[in-house]
Amino acid sequence: MNVKWLCGELSLYATKEAGRRSLDDNVGIRRGRRLTAAAALLAGLSAAGLTAGCGAAPAAIGAAASGPAGTASAVGQGAAAGGAGATARTLAASPPPGTITEDGSTLLEPLMEKWAGAYHQQYPGVTVKVAPGGSTKGINDASSGAVDLGTSDAYLSSGDLLKNSSLLNIPLAVSAQSVLYNLPGLAAGTHVRLNGVVLAKMYSGAITTWNDPAIEGLNPGVQIPPVKVAPLHRSTGAGDTFLFTSYLSTQDPAWSKSVGYGTLVAWPAVATAQAASSSTAMYQACAQTAGCVAYNGVSYLGQEQNLGLGEAALQNSDGGYTLPDPASILAELNEFVGITPPTETISMIAGPGAAGYPIINYEYAIVTVRRPGSAKASQLRAFLDWVVGNPAAAGLTSSVGFQPLPAEIQTLSMQQIGEIR
Amino acid sequence: MASTATPPVQAPAPVSRHGGLRAGLAARGTPSLIAGWMAALVLLSLAWGAVAAWAVEQHSSAASSLANADAPYSFDAQQLYLALAHADVTITSAFLADSQPLAPGMSAPSTLAARQQFDSDVTTAGRYLAALKDSSGSPAFTAAVARIVGGLPRYEGHVHDALSQYTQGFIPTGDSFTQVASEDAHLALLPDAKLVYQYENAAVTASKNQATSLPAIVGALLVAVAALAALLRAQRWLTRRTRRVLNPGLVIATVALVISGGWLAVTFGIAGADLSTAIGQGANPAGWLAQASIDVQQARGDSIVNVIARSGSTALPADAASQAASVGPGRGSLLDMAQAAGNAQVTPLADAALSAAPAWYAVNNQGYTFGSQHDYAREQTSVLRTASAGYASVENDIGTALGAAQRTFTSNAAAGASDFGSLEAIVIAASLLMAAASAGGLYRRLREYL
Numbered sequence: 106m107n108v109k110w111l112c113g114e115l116s117l118y119a120t121k122e123a124g125r126r127s128l129d130d131n132v133g134i135r136r137g138r139r140l141t142a143a144a145a146l147l148a149g150l151s152a153a154g155l156t157a158g159c160g161a162a163p164a165a166i167g168a169a170a171s172g173p174a175g176t177a178s179a180v181g182q183g184a185a186a187g188g189a190g191a192t193a194r195t196l197a198a199s200p201p202p203g204t205i206t207e208d209g210s211t212l213l214e215p216l217m218e219k220w221a222g223a224y225h226q227q228y229p230g231v232t233v234k235v236a237p238g239g240s241t242k243g244i245n246d247a248s249s250g251a252v253d254l255g256t257s258d259a260y261l262s263s264g265d266l267l268k269n270s271s272l273l274n275i276p277l278a279v280s281a282q283s284v285l286y287n288l289p290g291l292a293a294g295t296h297v298r299l300n301g302v303v304l305a306k307m308y309s310g311a312i313t314t315w316n317d318p319a320i321e322g323l324n325p326g327v328q329i330p331p332v333k334v335a336p337l338h339r340s341t342g343a344g345d346t347f348l349f350t351s352y353l354s355t356q357d358p359a360w361s362k363s364v365g366y367g368t369l370v371a372w373p374a375v376a377t378a379q380a381a382s383s384s385t386a387m388y389q390a391c392a393q394t395a396g397c398v399a400y401n402g403v404s405y406l407g408q409e410q411n412l413g414l415g416e417a418a419l420q421n422s423d424g425g426y427t428l429p430d431p432a433s434i435l436a437e438l439n440e441f442v443g444i445t446p447p448t449e450t451i452s453m454i455a456g457p458g459a460a461g462y463p464i465i466n467y468e469y470a471i472v473t474v475r476r477p478g479s480a481k482a483s484q485l486r487a488f489l490d491w492v493v494g495n496p497a498a499a500g501l502t503s504s505v506g507f508q509p510l511p512a513e514i515q516t517l518s519m520q521q522i523g524e525i526r
Numbered sequence: 527m528a529s530t531a532t533p534p535v536q537a538p539a540p541v542s543r544h545g546g547l548r549a550g551l552a553a554r555g556t557p558s559l560i561a562g563w564m565a566a567l568v569l570l571s572l573a574w575g576a577v578a579a580w581a582v583e584q585h586s587s588a589a590s591s592l593a594n595a596d597a598p599y600s601f602d603a604q605q606l607y608l609a610l611a612h613a614d615v616t617i618t619s620a621f622l623a624d625s626q627p628l629a630p631g632m633s634a635p636s637t638l639a640a641r642q643q644f645d646s647d648v649t650t651a652g653r654y655l656a657a658l659k660d661s662s663g664s665p666a667f668t669a670a671v672a673r674i675v676g677g678l679p680r681y682e683g684h685v686h687d688a689l690s691q692y693t694q695g696f697i698p699t700g701d702s703f704t705q706v707a708s709e710d711a712h713l714a715l716l717p718d719a720k721l722v723y724q725y726e727n728a729a730v731t732a733s734k735n736q737a738t739s740l741p742a743i744v745g746a747l748l749v750a751v752a753a754l755a756a757l758l759r760a761q762r763w764l765t766r767r768t769r770r771v772l773n774p775g776l777v778i779a780t781v782a783l784v785i786s787g788g789w790l791a792v793t794f795g796i797a798g799a800d801l802s803t804a805i806g807q808g809a810n811p812a813g814w815l816a817q818a819s820i821d822v823q824q825a826r827g828d829s830i831v832n833v834i835a836r837s838g839s840t841a842l843p844a845d846a847a848s849q850a851a852s853v854g855p856g857r858g859s860l861l862d863m864a865q866a867a868g869n870a871q872v873t874p875l876a877d878a879a880l881s882a883a884p885a886w887y888a889v890n891n892q893g894y895t896f897g898s899q900h901d902y903a904r905e906q907t908s909v910l911r912t913a914s915a916g917y918a919s920v921e922n923d924i925g926t927a928l929g930a931a932q933r934t935f936t937s938n939a940a941a942g943a944s945d946f947g948s949l950e951a952i953v954i955a956a957s958l959l960m961a962a963a964s965a966g967g968l969y970r971r972l973r974e975y976l
Contacts, residue, residue: 450706
């Protein structure tokens with residue numbers, strides 16, 4: 106009776122031991138199990154005596170000493186998904202039919218509308234619904250899954266990624282931001298020169314009229330009308346605000362210290378200041394306000410010029426003044442192509458290009474890597490591949506003043522698109 | 527102790543009360559019964575030796591592994607995490623501070639000193655990685671270590687890219703590289719380092735459980751009791767059957783069993799006490815303090831990441847509240863448990879950390895509030911300047927307490943492991959002696975019938 110009980114205990118212990126060893130196999134067996142030869146001999150001898158009464162117990166002990174039992178530990182489960190990088194893929198001849206919902210950058214909206222139309226023409230089964238809610242909304246909606254595709258003028262923040270580490274920011278095109286003004290009476294074809302320090306003072310209320318010596322000093326020989334400065338900014342989170350305030354922070358330490366940069370900032374209280382909710386509202390409000398100074402993406406330049414708004418030449422880090430034309434955008438871009446990291450998160454504000462325009466940026470698609478359905482992932486990959494790599498899509502970028510991605514950046518974007526599953 | 531050549535008495539075989547084997551032996555007479563006792567005692571003696579040696583081996587191996595492998599590896603894994611976290615906090619803070627204008631009265635931070643500290647932290651992390659890389663055969667563990675090994679140079683590359691941009695005066699580009707580096711740390715390196723720590727900690731827990739578990743020793747002692755009962759029964763039967771008062775062989779076997787069994791029980795008692803102290807006042811508070819230290823580093827890192835974050839929204843303030851609740855003060859918090867562990871060296875340091883933590887949390891929260899109001903300048907001053915002293919104080923107290931807990935563990939675990947000494951050899955020798963003495967003693971009786 107006692108022997109049977111003992112055997113039962115040993116069997117139970119052996120079973121527990123098997124479980125523990127299984128954990129050991131997961132956490133790593135590193136201990137030398139030094140069962141001496143004498144003990145082993147004794148075990149062998151005594152096993153003969155125990156076997157008759159114990160039956161399965163030695164087998165259980167043997168099982169305990171055998172290899173991994175395959176039990177997964179809790180800590181081991183989280184790591185299984187890691188390690189997958191960009192993989193090669195074969196694009197479907199025709200993407201799965203359906204609708205791709207987009208929300209985000211108002212700066213990108215004109216181009217996104219063109220892309221959506223052209224893509225639908227090429228693939229009638231796919232519709233891209235464009236909703237310009239601003240970059241911040243685009244990031245948030247893409248992160249929450251409210252839309253399939255977000256767009257942003259600003260790359261993802263670390264906070265966005267900590268909240269949702271499956272997000273990617275994928276450049277689709279190269280943009281630039283122009284600084285606008287409404288100065289009645291200014292000679293036609295004149296581009297007022299401005300720099301970050303002067304703009305910071307205009308936005309902080311330190312410069313209140315356009316004929317301030319600081320502005321005139323930058324524009325010798327230009328007759329600037331004595332109208333009040335009316336700084337206009339975006340009212341909601343906007344990539345445009347991120348780019349503009351980055352430029353001001355770079356050039357003006359006082360601005361950097363007091364306001365800084367971001368998609369939303371605490372704008373200084375200026376009596377003549379106004380706020381607009383979108384890119385379209387920005388130029389429309391500026392057109393109605395004499396003395397307005399505003400910032401907006403180059404994609405709206407045509408409409409702005411039609412309304413008689415001027416476009417400033419901005420001072421770059423080399424001291425030169427440039428307009429956001431293809432040559433100056435490419436000159437600036439070339440300084441950043443080689444150093445863009447694989448995540449393509451990079452600020453290209455006030456870079457080193459001597460002939461470059463100081464406010465350029467990648468226009469980003471914001472997507473989550475893991476999609477709930479493979480068809481949706483295929484749709485997204487196909488559309489983004491087309492946007493980044495198809496000549497027809499690249500040809501549309503210049504129609505709104507943007508530049509297509511250089512080959513090196515196309516490759517990085519394609520690698521990121523390949524991660525969408 | 528009479529043992530003479532007196533002719534044996536041919537007594538009639540007793541009636542069997544226990545059926546089967548004994549009945550069969552009885553039917554064949556006293557010689558067969560003596561042979562049966564001999565076989566049973568030899569087997570029980572060897573079984574005692576095997577089970578006791580196995581139990582000793584299990585416990586001493588686990589105690590030794592706990593003291594010399596699992597706990598040191600767990601410490602290495604924790605230091606790996608802290609080195610990486612410290613590297614990130616150091617370099618990110620320095621870059622952000624250097625890239626911004628200074629508030630009046632503030633002295634410029636030394637990027638050179640920060641870079642040297644960063645390099646030192648990365649070197650330290652590399653050293654711990656090297657120590658840990660072969661510590662487990664688990665594929666998931668190996669993969670995590672491999673990802674850190676592969677990711678560390680990439681992370682350093684981003685930091686150097688940031689430095690290069692700052693040095694040339696391209697602040698936003700430098701900031702974006704700082705962000706990329708910090709994301710590498712927070713999204714890849716630190717989670718993998720945490721995974722490595724969790725694996726090592728699981729190994730410590732497994733060894734702790736094995737070193738202090740009872741079934742093996744209870745099983746061994748039950749075999750000893752069974753062997754003792756059999757020896758006494760055999761002696762009694764032999765006395766009745768052969769009219770010898772004592773059989774010297776059985777006496778020797780009984781004495782050997784009592785001594786070795788007693789030695790085993792006392793040794794397990796002493797080792798158990800040592801290991802209990804090592805675990806209760808060393809390993810447990812060390813584990814809580816290590817986790818508290820990781821949480822503190824994570825909270826500090828998150829607040830700095832929030833300074834970099836200038837777009838979108840974040841969940842970091844909620845994470846900070848969760849980390850504060852985990853670290854303490856508060857019933858059942860990590861510092862609370864460490865403080866109550868009964869380690870005289872740890873308790874005052876945990877108390878100090880508990881006292882300093884709320885003030886640091888308040889400043890940290892203030893930084894998040896400034897950030898949510900888009901008051902980036904005050905957020906930066908709050909996080910990089912004001913909060914740094916509170917963080918340093920809490921982290922220093924936790925780190926010192928952790929060191930004290932680890933010293934308590936090391937000394938007591940080493941004592942617990944050494945308590946077993948040559949016990950395994952002793953029980954084996956005792957069981958062999960028991961088998962030989964039992965067989966010898968009974969054989970002398972048996973020979974009288976041949």
